[in-house]
Every structure is written in structure tokens, then in C-alpha cells.
Amino acid sequence: MNQEHPPFLPFVRPEIDEETIQGVVDVLRSGWITTGPQNEAFEKQLSAYCGGRPVRAFNSGTATLEIGLRIAGVRPGDEVITTPASWVATSNVILEVGAVPVFVDIDPRTRNIDLNLVEQAITPRTKAIMPVYLAGLPVDMDRLYEIARAYKLRVIEDAAQALGSTWHGERIGKLGDIVSFSFHPNKNVTSIEGGALVLNDERESELARKYRLQGITRTGLDGMDCDLLGGKYNLTDVAARVGLGQLAQxxxxxxxxxxxxxxxxxxxxxxxxxxxxxxxxxxxxxxxxxxxxxxxxxxxxxxxxxxxxxxxxxxxxxxxxxxxxxxxxxxxxxxxxxxxxxxxxxxxxxxxxxxxxxxxxxxxxxxxxxxxxxxxxxxxxxxx
Structure with a gap:
């Protein structure tokens, strides 16, 4: 190889094996390419990974954050404490639900939100804290949840980059409040595009399901109702099959x-x-x-x-x-x-x-x- 012209080395490249590629081909040939059995299998595997907690898959990690805020009860005028050192989606979703982002500076050593400054930012309007685990490094979760409990705040963990990370030996997603993962192509595990919410109970899981698809609930073969304003955030089976192949590795x-x-x-x-x-x-x-x-x-x-x-x-x-x-x-x-x-x-x-x-x-x-x-x-x- 001519060393004057080495191959270009990108800063990221997803690794997708042949078995996963063949699995996608099988899904395409099955005729069921939108949300279906692959999505269900993907959610089950993610749930098992997170200690059996309910999991709902979405079409992006941005959707998961927005829906996580809604499920946590964040309403227009509420304040959500977060970090300014993140992808802009972290705070954009706060604006999307009509709430107010309250930024707290980072710890220059960890590059994550400085938990020592969080309490100073809490006001009577504060509803939640949204920490970001930058580059996969969690914040001090003991301290985070100590603050949340003391002030009765919800936590939506922006763990977009943290699937596979741990805190004191426990997997991120297994403990805590609402946890959001991303499966964008630059993440450690990808589904091409996608995300997942780890939730606390079946009530929250059902809310996530409804928010994911227009707020619709079906009953029987021909019954349908809509009792909340949802969107179109479902993950396709093609994407879910990629995610399944990635989880295995x-x-x-x-x-x-x-x-x-x-x-x-x-x-x-x-x-x-x-x-x-x-x-x-x-x-x-x-x-x-x-x-x-x-x-x-x-x-x-x-x-x-x-x-x-x-x-x-x-x-x-x-x-x-x-x-x-x-x-x-x-x-x-x-x-x-x-x-x-x-x-x-x-x-x-x-x-x-x-x-x-x-x-x-x-x-x-x-x-x-x-x-x-x-x-x-x-x-x-x-x-x-």
C-alpha cells in the first residue's frame, strides 16, 4: 500500500455483520416491514438487558426524550435542568413540550453536568432533571437520585450514548427513573435510526405506546379510540432487525x-x-x-x-x-x-x-x- 495515500479513516463507522444483513433481507421478503414481530423481539431483548423493565422502541433518540418528558408530566412553563454540553436535541425537546430549559455548567474533568451546581438551579417551577452521559460516561447516579428524591423531581436520563455503560456494576437502564437510548448510526449499537425508552411500569409503557402512534388504542378487530395527542414515532421492523443483530454483539x-x-x-x-x-x-x-x-x-x-x-x-x-x-x-x-x-x-x-x-x-x-x-x-x- 502506498503510505502517502493511506485509506481514509473516518471518526466513526458502524459494524454490521452478514447475518444481520441477511436478517434484513428476510424481513424485506416477509412483507411485514413496519412495526411488527421484529420490533417486539427488539423490545423484549432490551427489556431483558435492563432487568425486565418495560421498554418501548421509537424511530429516534429525539422522540424518546420528548415522549419521556411528556410521560414524566412535564408541562408548559415547567423547568427542566440539563447541560449545555450535548447535542442540541437534548434541550430542543424541552422547548417542544413547552417547558423551559435551565442549563447548569459542566464539571471540566468529567465533561458532564456538575451535580454540585444543580441544587442552586432548582426553583418551585423545576419539574425534572435531564442529565447527559457524554461519550458514555455516566454522572454520579447516587448523587443524582439523592437530589431528585430530596426535591421530588423526575429524572429523564439522556443515555443516548450510554448503552453498555454501567454504574457500580449495574447496567445503565436497569435502575433509575426514565432512561432514553439512541441507536443512531454513530452509536455503539445502531438500528440505522432509532431509540428506546426504559420505563417504570405498565402505565408508563402504555402511555409510550400511545404517544408513539397518534394516541390510538385499538379494541377488537374494528374498535378504535384516541384519547391523547400522539405522533408518528414507531420503529420499523427493518430497523429493529438491525438492532437485534447489534445487541448480540x-x-x-x-x-x-x-x-x-x-x-x-x-x-x-x-x-x-x-x-x-x-x-x-x-x-x-x-x-x-x-x-x-x-x-x-x-x-x-x-x-x-x-x-x-x-x-x-x-x-x-x-x-x-x-x-x-x-x-x-x-x-x-x-x-x-x-x-x-x-x-x-x-x-x-x-x-x-x-x-x-x-x-x-x-x-x-x-x-x-x-x-x-x-x-x-x-x-x-x-x-x-
Missing amino acids: MERFTAKRKTLAQSYLARFEQGAARELGIGLPVADFANSNWHMFQITLPLERLTIDRARFMQIMQEKYRIGTGVHYPAIHLFTLYRARGFAAGMFPHAERFGETTLTLPLFTQMSEGDVTRVCDAVDEICAEHGK
């Missing part, structure tokens, strides 16, 4: 990601990037599923900005990178609601400097070395 996927993350951390212990002050994620191999490997760039010690850094990675080294995530409160939609720069400095700095490096199960140790070498070379060439 989740433990292997997680183990491989941890191995690659360990290699990244070891490789970055020294080198030009480390000398300049590159920021590394918390080395938590007990709880995190290592959904992403995010560094923070020491931009004050570089002569180039992040965009140029990413461009060099792509054009010279043929390596893809990502940005996860700009601080939500600085988007135009949120500035128009009174948010401004300087309100949440840790989230802002993280959003300005974060860079997501490739991490997916088909990578090799050589790929990790290649990425780290590229980062080091750029830092060495453009360091002050």
Missing part, C-alpha cells in the same frame, strides 16, 4: 472500544500534543462504554484554529474528526431566549476546544498510532 463492541481507548490514553502519555497541554477524557474503564474519544486542543498554544487542525487531519493525514459538541446556549435559538456567552464557561471552553478522534470497532492498534502520530505532528509543527 454489544459486549464485544464495548470490550473493543475499551481496548482502543486504553491505547489512546497510553499513546498520549507523551509526545508534542501532551507537552502542549492536550486534554484527555477521564480514564474510567469501570463505568464508561467509550462511545467517543474526545480530546481538547490547547488552542492558546497553537498557531492554527480547530477548523484548520481538522482540515489538516483530513487532507494531509486522511483522518476524519468531529466536534461533539458546541455549547447549546450559544446557538441563535437560545441566545434569543436570553442566554449569552460567559454564562457557562466550562461548557463554552469545552465546546470551543473539543475534538472527537476516530473510535470504532473495526479499528486496529495501528490506526490508533496513526491518529496519535498525526495529532502530535500537527502540534509539533504549529505549536507556539
